[in-house]
Amino acid sequence: DAMVIQNPRYQVTQFGKPVTLSCSQTLNHNVMYWYQQKSSQAPKLLFHYYDKDFNNEADTPDNFQSRRPNTSFCFLDIRSPGLGDAAMYLCATSRAKDQETQYFGPGTRLLVL
Amino acid sequence: AQSVSQHNHHVILSEAASLELGCNYSYGGTVNLFWYVQYPGQHLQLLLKYFSGDPLVKGIKGFEAEFIKSKFSFNLRKPSVQWSDTAEYFCAVNAHTGRRALTFGSGTRLQVQP
Numbered sequence: 700d701a702m703v704i705q706n707p708r709y710q711v712t713q714f715g716k717p718v719t720l721s722c723s724q725t726l727n728h729n730v731m732y733w734y735q736q737k738s739s740q741a742p743k744l745l746f747h748y749y750d751k752d753f754n755n756e757a758d759t760p761d762n763f764q765s766r767r768p769n770t771s772f773c774f775l776d777i778r779s780p781g782l783g784d785a786a787m788y789l790c791a792t793s794r795a796k797d798q799e800t801q802y803f804g805p806g807t808r809l810l811v812l
Numbered sequence: 813a814q815s816v817s818q819h820n821h822h823v824i825l826s827e828a829a830s831l832e833l834g835c836n837y838s839y840g841g842t843v844n845l846f847w848y849v850q851y852p853g854q855h856l857q858l859l860l861k862y863f864s865g866d867p868l869v870k871g872i873k874g875f876e877a878e879f880i881k882s883k884f885s886f887n888l889r890k891p892s893v894q895w896s897d898t899a900e901y902f903c904a905v906n907a908h909t910g911r912r913a914l915t916f917g918s919g920t921r922l923q924v925q926p
Contacts, residue, residue, distance in 0.1 A: 703855075729825035732914075741816070741855075741897035741902065756913070789856065801914060802845070 704805035705790050711810045712780050720775040720807045722790030727743050731773040732801065733765060734789040742789055748773060779807075786812045814839035816905050820916035821897075825893050826925050833888040833920050835903035845886040845913070847877055849919070851883040856902065862886065898924045 704723045722731065730749050732767040734742035746755045748767045762784070764776040777784055787806045793799040817879045825831060837843065847859040858873025867879040878890045878898060903917040 717907075741918045743916075747913070752889070759841045784883075791856075800858050800861060802858075803909040 702804050703790055703792055705788075705804040705807050707807060709808050709810070711812060712763040712777075714782065715811050716720075716778045717722050718780055718809065720777075720788050720790075720809070722773045722775070722804055724790075724792045724802075725771070726744065726792055726794075727765055727770060728792035728802070730793045731767060731801070733763075733773070733775050734750070734791065735737075736787040736789055736806070738786075743768060744776065764785050778811070780811045782811050785809055813844070814905055814907060814915050816903050816915055816917035818901075818920050820901055820920045821918070822923070824922045824923045826924065827895055828892050829924075831888070831893045831897070831922070833901055833922070835886045835888065835917060837884050837886070837903075837905045837915075839884075839905065839907060841907055843905045843907055845877075845879060846870065847875070847886075847888050848902045848903065848904060848916075849897045849899050850919075859888070859901070861910075886915040893922075893924050895924050895926045898922060 706721050731749040733745045736742040744756050745759045746765050750754045762778050766774045787808050789806045791801040791802040815838045819834050845862040848856045849859045850856050857867050859875050862869045862879045870876045875890050879886050899920050900919045902919045904914050906914045
C-alpha cells in the first residue's frame, strides 16, 4: 500500500507559469518534508512542516512556497518556475523530527519549457 | 554545518563480488546515520540506520554498515552482491541536536553485472 503519494509523477510547465505539486500520506506522521533533487546530485531539503509549524531552509529561494492544509496533505508551490528549477521533487514524512526515519514518496519530475 | 561525502560516484561489480561504499560526514556532535537506496524507477527506501549502541548495524537484503566515530565514517558493505542490487545508494546524516534536517551525500550508482 502506498504510504507517501505524490501527484503528478511528471509535470511540465512553462517558464514563469505557476505550478503546484502535491503530496499526501497515509501514515499520520507529524512531519512532512520537501526536497529538490537535480540530476546526479543529493536531495536538498527545501522546507518542512512539523504539524502546522513551517520551517524554511535558509537558502530556499522565495520562489518556493508550501502549504499544509491538514495532516495528510502538503503542497509545493513554485510561483515563477525558471529553467533551473527543473528537477525531481521529493516529499517525505516522519513521525517526529528526532531520531526518526523519513519515508519518501516516488517524486514528481518537473520539466520547465 | 554538517556535510556528507560519498567518494565513489559510480561502482561496477560482477555478481558475487563484495561491496564497500564509503561515506564520511563532517559534524562535531552526535549524529544519526542512514543509508537509503533508490532502485531504478522507484522511490528512496531506507536500507539501514544507526542511532546509538552497536556500531555495526544490519539492514535489509544482507547489507550492513559500520559506524567508526574516530573516522567520521559509516561505510556500507555487502559480502556478495546480486544483479538486483543495481541501484543508487545515498548516505545521510542528521544531528541529535540543533539543525536536525537530513543531509544527503551525492550518491553512489552501483551497477552489478550478471
